[in-house]
Amino acid sequence: MQVLLEKHDQEFIRKKNRMLAFNSIQHHHPISRTDIAKLSGMSAATVGRVVADLIELGLVKETDQISGGVGRKATMLDLDLESIMTVGIEVDRNLTKAALVDLSGRIIAEKQQVVDQNGKQLDVLIDLIVHMVTEMAAEQGIPLSKFVGAGVGLPGIVDPDQGMVVFSAQLGWRNISFVKMLEAKLNMPVVLDNDLKVKALGESSFHSLDGIPAESITALVSIGSGLGTALIMDQKIYRGSRNIAGEIGHSIIDPNGKLCECGKRGCLQTYITDLALLQEANQIREVRSLQELFQYMEQGEPWARSIIDRACSYIAITINNVVCAYNPNHIILTGKFIEDHPEMFEAVKLKLQEFVGEHFSGSFEMFRSKLGERSVMIGAAKLVLQQQIDYGLVHK
Structure with missing residues (x-):
């Protein structure tokens, strides 16, 4: 049993090292093996082994370029874009x-x-x-x-x-x-x-190009027809035991609250989703779309502003819950509520000052989606x- 565990651990570490090396090459190509070791923290011998694996897999190739640094010259590595x-x-x-x-x-x-x-x-x-x-x-x-x-x-x-x-x-x-x-x-x-x-995997990969370490924890929070989160840890999807980790929309914040489609009362998503906002708005007047609700707000209707302001509060509460549960380095806020109305991103950021505890303040950065529909x-x-x-x- 001990031998099997050791082999499993060795294979897990090797896969992780291959991903670290590939990310270094993907984001900094062309790059030398020495620089990969510096960026990833791996030893020169480990880098040599995992780079050989990546070349064999058709992902990476050696180039004609030679590093121009002080000391021994090194062959540079690049993505093999013509391979696969x-x-x-x-x-x-x-x-x-x-x-x-x-x-x-x-x-x-x-x-x-x-x-x-x-x-x-x-x-x-x-x-x-x-x-x-x-x-x-x-x-x-x-x-x-x-x-x-x-x-x-x-x-x-x-x-x-x-x-x-x-x-x-x-x-x-x-x-x-x-x-x-x-x-x-x-x-x-x-x-x-x-x-x-x-x-979340796509967004975290893209944001890493802007200097976010691959080893960080990224949480994506999406608000639209539903409410959900997804976690990326060490550039891998965190799934939970049945691949349903992140269903924060069905966390209960009021056991006597609104009835959710899942059959429970007071689920967080019953306060934030497009349908929830429209149901509330239609108690005042007929509103057929979220865009129409925003138009009423822009026209100065107090009831419309109140509904949207309340939604921003619950989004901030969602983010606070994610921060408390997972302590991520970065949060990516996405979904139609944010992407179709960019000003709501800033509104939610202001709400964070009210709902995120002081001891968590400054522990994470929040971004909008950069890849959008892609x-x-x-x-x-x-x-x-x-x-x-x-x-x-x-x-x-």
Whole structure:
């Protein structure tokens, strides 16, 4: 048993080191092995081993460039952009999007298609995804053999290990073997996860380009038709025992509060979501959309301002709960409430002074989404890349 544990620990550390080295190359290329060691804290011998792994996996290559520093000259390392690529896919209630993504996280091509998803149209959806991917690859002149896999993000409870959509209220699916169905027609490995989790992975990867250490904890908080969070620790998704970590929208803040769709009373999301705000507004007058509610606020209607101000308070409470529970270095605030109304980001920041305890003040930085509507596709592609680094899913 001890030998098995030691082997497991060694493999875990090796995978983590490979990811650290790859992140260093991805964000600072071209770069020498010596500089990777300095950035990552790994020994020169460890860097040598993991770089050799990354070269074998087709992710990294040695360049003709030589470092110009003092002392012994060193061969530089860069991403092997011509070697492999990934596919990022987002499936939502009324829209399906797909993108071809290179090793640097750059989208080479993307397509989207409006389609009404439901269980009866599953075969149609699979065929649509296959058509979108193959058409983009043909248009770009990229052979499908270059793609190491496709990542898919969609709303609902997902079992990534089994490739199953356990339940998705938005799509009307239950116990769907989505990965098996898509792999059969796409002819490449497919990984599947909840859309919010892969969105967090995409956002955290992008923000790391601005100097956020890869080893930090990033929490994404999304407010829109639902309320959810996702955690990225050491550039990996934190899932919990059943991949449902982050369902903070169903944390109870008032046992005598509003009835939630989950059947409980007083869930946090019953105070923040689009539907909750519209239900409250319609007690005053007919309001058909969140945009219309904001228009009433801009026109000086006190009741509209009160509803939105209260929502900002509950968002600040949500952030405080996330900070207290996980103590993240960074929080990314996203969702239609924030993305469609950028001024709300500043309003929430002001509310933090009221709801975040003094001992947590200054312990984290908060950002808006930088990838916007592309974040799920980029995060899904990143998930494929992590599988490549962890398990070597190479197609050559």
